[in-house]
Amino acid sequence: xxxxxxxxxxxxxxxxxxxxxxxxxxxxxxxxxxxxxxxxxxxxxxxxxxxxxxxxxxxxxxxxxxxxxxxxxxxxxxxxxxxxxxxxxxxxxxxxxxxxxxxxxxxxxxxxxxxxxxxxxxxxxxxxxxxxxxxxxxxxxxxxxxxxxxxxxxxxxxxxxxxxxxxxxxxxxxxxxxxxxxxxxxxxxxxxxxxxxxxxxxxxxxxxxxxxxxxxxxxxxxxxxxxxxxxxxxxxxxxxxxxxxxxxxxxxxxxxxxxxxxxxxxxxxxxxxxxxxxxxxxxxxxxxxxxxxxxxxxxxxxxxxxxxxxxxxxxxxxxxxxxxxxxxxxxxxxxxxxxxxxxxxxxxxxxxxxxxxxxxxxxxxxxxxxxxxxxxxx
Numbered sequence: 001x002x003x004x005x006x007x008x009x010x011x012x013x014x015x016x017x018x019x020x021x022x023x024x025x026x027x028x029x030x031x032x033x034x035x036x037x038x039x040x041x042x043x044x045x046x047x048x049x050x051x052x053x054x055x056x057x058x059x060x061x062x063x064x065x066x067x068x069x070x071x072x073x074x075x076x077x078x079x080x081x082x083x084x085x086x087x088x089x090x091x092x093x094x095x096x097x098x099x100x101x102x103x104x105x106x107x108x109x110x111x112x113x114x115x116x117x118x119x120x121x122x123x124x125x126x127x128x129x130x131x132x133x134x135x136x137x138x139x140x141x142x143x144x145x146x147x148x149x150x151x152x153x154x155x156x157x158x159x160x161x162x163x164x165x166x167x168x169x170x171x172x173x174x175x176x177x178x179x180x181x182x183x184x185x186x187x188x189x190x191x192x193x194x195x196x197x198x199x200x201x202x203x204x205x206x207x208x209x210x211x212x213x214x215x216x217x218x219x220x221x222x223x224x225x226x227x228x229x230x231x232x233x234x235x236x237x238x239x240x241x242x243x244x245x246x247x248x249x250x251x252x253x254x255x256x257x258x259x260x261x262x263x264x265x266x267x268x269x270x271x272x273x274x275x276x277x278x279x280x281x282x283x284x285x286x287x288x289x290x291x292x293x294x295x296x297x298x299x300x301x302x303x304x305x306x307x308x309x310x311x312x313x314x315x316x317x318x319x320x321x322x323x324x325x326x327x328x329x330x331x332x333x334x335x336x337x338x339x340x341x342x343x344x345x346x347x348x349x350x351x352x353x354x355x356x357x358x359x360x361x362x363x364x365x366x367x368x369x370x371x372x373x374x375x376x377x378x
């Protein structure tokens with residue numbers, strides 16, 4: 001890795017408009033995240049003992065942490081941003097609301113700190129089918145247990161080591177899910193119309209999750225749409241026979257079209273819920289637009305071969321093979337992940353995640369245009 005590549009995230013943050021930094025968080029406010037591998041900070045490894053080996057984690061953590069990337073995920077950068085802008089006047093432990101900034105996986109029993117919230121996201125999660133580990137509705141049930149137990153401990157001991165009712169009300173609730181729902185539907189060899197027909201069912205599950213959190217007092221929601229599924233090296237390797245279905249960038253048009261229809265429905269849902277849920281702030285972040293721009297204009301961001309995995313097997317054009325995946329025997333990682341968009345054929349490198357986070361923080365991709373730290377101001 002180039003010596004300067006570790007400075008990239010902060011250089012990107014410094015490039016943000018001054019208005020993004022005008023306010024600092026004035027209240028310690030937790031974050032609760034629900035989703036899949038795009039934001040899993042260790043749930044799969046803790047919950048199922050599934051080994052996620054090096055070179056995962058090599059760039060920043062210098063060890064595997066259960067994240068499917070060479071370093072930090074988008075959620076890590078967003079949490080770091082909040083932590084560095086936390087200044088709680090009444091809090092004797094400044095920035096304690098995001099201690100060391102990273103969210104602990106809910107399923108991680110050792111070394112976790114849940115004062116700053118919890119991460120319920122787990123690799124492979126989807127909205128459907130329900131009641132299977134770790135579907136979105138299961139993650140919501142886990143949160144309900146977490147909240148109930150936290151309030152019990154606060155009531156019993158008056159401990160400030162646990163989140164109280166006010167903390168749950170001030171918290172930010174993030175949802176980043178849907179990619180696996182679309183992926184699973186296409187994997188079943190359903191036709192494009194059949195996939196599209198099922199999108200409302202997925203949207204309904206996200207709506208149900210938001211309503212459940214709202215009924216528990218949650219008022220601050222940040223919802224990511226799904227990325228360009230058809231640009232993932234894994235998908236391109238799996239459906240090479242569909243060469244006629246590629247767009248000008250080299251991505252699978254039908255997969256991306258389904259993702260865009262899903263995203264349009266999700267945006268409509270967010271706008272609908274804004275009018276239905278009194279006092280709720282619901283922000284929709286267009287991650288698809290950010291990711292597609294990075295892939296389509298890779299050289300502008302210092303990347304090369306945006307449709308080829310850094311860590312995988314097989315070499316160009318995709319360096320992916322479902323039988324030899326990153327972290328397993330036979331797979332090899334490129335020397336400098338900072339030059340790659342895709343880490344393992346499905347997930348993004350830390351360098352790409354840093355750009356995605358910086359663009360989210362710019363507010364240019366949020367509807368309504370809202371600063372990410374809106375939830376920690378009074």
